[in-house]
Amino acid sequence: MRLLVVEDNAQLSQLLAKGLGIAGYETDLLATAAEARGALLTTSYAAVILDLGLPDGDGLAILRELRHRKDPTPVLVLTARGGLQDRVNGLRSGADDYLVKPFALEELVARLEAQLRRPGQQLGSSLHIANLEFDLRNRQASIDDQPQVLSSRETAVLELLMRSKGRVVSKKQVEDHIFGLAGDVASNAIEVYVHRLRKQLSDKGAKVQIHTIRGVGYLIAEEKRDPV
Amino acid sequence: MRLLVVEDNAQLSQLLAKGLGIAGYETDLLATAAEARGALLTTSYAAVILDLGLPDGDGLAILRELRHRKDPTPVLVLTARGGLQDRVNGLRSGADDYLVKPFALEELVARLEAQLRRPGQQLGSSLHIANLEFDLRNRQASIDDQPQVLSSRETAVLELLMRSKGRVVSKKQVEDHIFGLAGDVASNAIEVYVHRLRKQLSDKGAKVQIHTIRGVGYLIAEEKRDPV
DNA sequence: GCGCCGTTGTAAGGCTGCTGTAAGCTGGGC
DNA sequence: GCCCAGCTTACAGCAGCCTTACAACGGCGC
Numbered sequence: 001m002r003l004l005v006v007e008d009n010a011q012l013s014q015l016l017a018k019g020l021g022i023a024g025y026e027t028d029l030l031a032t033a034a035e036a037r038g039a040l041l042t043t044s045y046a047a048v049i050l051d052l053g054l055p056d057g058d059g060l061a062i063l064r065e066l067r068h069r070k071d072p073t074p075v076l077v078l079t080a081r082g083g084l085q086d087r088v089n090g091l092r093s094g095a096d097d098y099l100v101k102p103f104a105l106e107e108l109v110a111r112l113e114a115q116l117r118r119p120g121q122q123l124g125s126s127l128h129i130a131n132l133e134f135d136l137r138n139r140q141a142s143i144d145d146q147p148q149v150l151s152s153r154e155t156a157v158l159e160l161l162m163r164s165k166g167r168v169v170s171k172k173q174v175e176d177h178i179f180g181l182a183g184d185v186a187s188n189a190i191e192v193y194v195h196r197l198r199k200q201l202s203d204k205g206a207k208v209q210i211h212t213i214r215g216v217g218y219l220i221a222e223e224k225r226d227p228v
Numbered sequence: 229m230r231l232l233v234v235e236d237n238a239q240l241s242q243l244l245a246k247g248l249g250i251a252g253y254e255t256d257l258l259a260t261a262a263e264a265r266g267a268l269l270t271t272s273y274a275a276v277i278l279d280l281g282l283p284d285g286d287g288l289a290i291l292r293e294l295r296h297r298k299d300p301t302p303v304l305v306l307t308a309r310g311g312l313q314d315r316v317n318g319l320r321s322g323a324d325d326y327l328v329k330p331f332a333l334e335e336l337v338a339r340l341e342a343q344l345r346r347p348g349q350q351l352g353s354s355l356h357i358a359n360l361e362f363d364l365r366n367r368q369a370s371i372d373d374q375p376q377v378l379s380s381r382e383t384a385v386l387e388l389l390m391r392s393k394g395r396v397v398s399k400k401q402v403e404d405h406i407f408g409l410a411g412d413v414a415s416n417a418i419e420v421y422v423h424r425l426r427k428q429l430s431d432k433g434a435k436v437q438i439h440t441i442r443g444v445g446y447l448i449a450e451e452k453r454d455p456v
Numbered sequence: 457g458c459g460c461c462g463t464t465g466t467a468a469g470g471c472t473g474c475t476g477t478a479a480g481c482t483g484g485g486c
Numbered sequence: 487g488c489c490c491a492g493c494t495t496a497c498a499g500c501a502g503c504c505t506t507a508c509a510a511c512g513g514c515g516c
Contacts, residue, residue: 216380
């Protein structure tokens with residue numbers, strides 16, 4: 001899962017990146033409103049952690065723009081503005097949660113995960129398709145209850161596909177999920193990862209198929225043999 | 229929108245009911261864990277406001293049961309237990325938000341509405357005919373809850389037919405829907421797409437028929453076998 | 457420091473399956 | 487019977503995807 005952290009205090013953002021990393025998230029760090037705007041227009045994140053006091057503009061404005069274009073990405077506002085009106089204001093502007101500095105990293109992660117589990121997904125548990133299981137908390141795939149060894153890229157692709165069970169995932173989304181802002185891929189990298197993941201899954205006996213929908217993306221589903 | 233408030237302090241729950249009423253919500257007030265359990269099993273609420281310190285049991289247990297049976301109803305925990313571990317604990321148990329008493333009614337409403345605006349439970353965004361489902365948001369067809377792989381043209385035709393459920397769709401409309409303004413089709417392309425879609429649907433076991441109304445267009449409907 | 461090995465990103469070429477077209481077929485209506 | 491709308495099948499073109507190979511990189515043991 002890739003998160004965007006918009007925070008101009010370098011020390012704090014480093015701390016956040018580290019803490020979130022331990023919790024199992026990749027993060028893109030940005031320090032200005034302008035950068036954040038650009039990133040949010042071109043990249044899709046699992047969630048955004050947004051500071052309001054940015055050097056070149058108000059974080060709330062970014063949030064409002066995001067919601068104005070119906071972007072449902074969860075946004076957790078993180079700020080020193082702790083007054084009641086500030087909190088109400090932030091929430092009314094479309095924030096999903098509002099946390100006042102100083103805060104405990106543990107609470108941030110807990111609140112973040114409360115947001116990430118939103119689309120009906122269960123608590124930090126695991127997702128199943130046929131005999132394939134993916135443990136969201138430990139980012140660990142198992143087949144027939146046998147834990148599998150996958151490279152980190154393979155795991156990342158599988159995680160996204162599993163979280164998007166029943167939906168098609170575009171190549172762009174995979175790219176964002178894996179590379180985030182560092183998204184300089186001058187090649188068919190995604191295709192290669194999918195290929196490697198498919199090979200792993202079929203070698204290990206997973207009764208699961210990653211379908212290609214040409215020009216659209218990928219879809220993971222239970223393996224169906226045509227019952228001729 | 230109907231909310232459930234579980235709170236044993238009568239004065240506070242009256243206050244909540246009043247405040248939420250002004251904000252435009254109906255509320256059911258319950259004061260015990262036992263009552264809450266029953267209500268949550270039989271009634272579906274837009275959201276639940278849950279106190280933890282109940283006379284006959286722990287609110288967190290109710291929350292865990294709710295999540296255990298995959299009930300996605302937003303739950304906002306409202307309690308005097310304000311410690312960090314309490315908050316983290318509550319959120320990890322499946323709460324969507326955690327508010328510590330004393331609190332401002334205004335913030336409660338703002339946080340509540342942040343939860344209610346979640347897109348998570350938009351069930352109205354998919355159309356059903358027999359065992360065929362079409363998710364408008366993701367443009368994804370499913371048969372018996374199994375996501376189906378369709379080409380983008382097939383999906384486009386199905387989308388239009390499903391959106392026009394109960395009405396006849398003319399060939400011209402299909403053409404416009406697929407090609408837009410660039411509508412240069414010097415062939416029977418539409419007929420071919422419909423044919424391919426019919427084949428897909430019947431191969432995959434959809435209990436649905438695309439009827440032809442000569443000289444008019446197409447109509448999708450539940451499959452009716454002639455009871456000979 | 458050095459070699460080993462798995463992972464990662466790139467590149468090139470082959471292949472698949474979608475697409476639109478056309479041609480022949482079917483069946484209803486007159 | 488005849489006509490015409492729609493059905494079915496076949497096929498070539500092509501973009502998108504798959505597959506394979508390879509070199510660079512980094513971690514690890516020694």
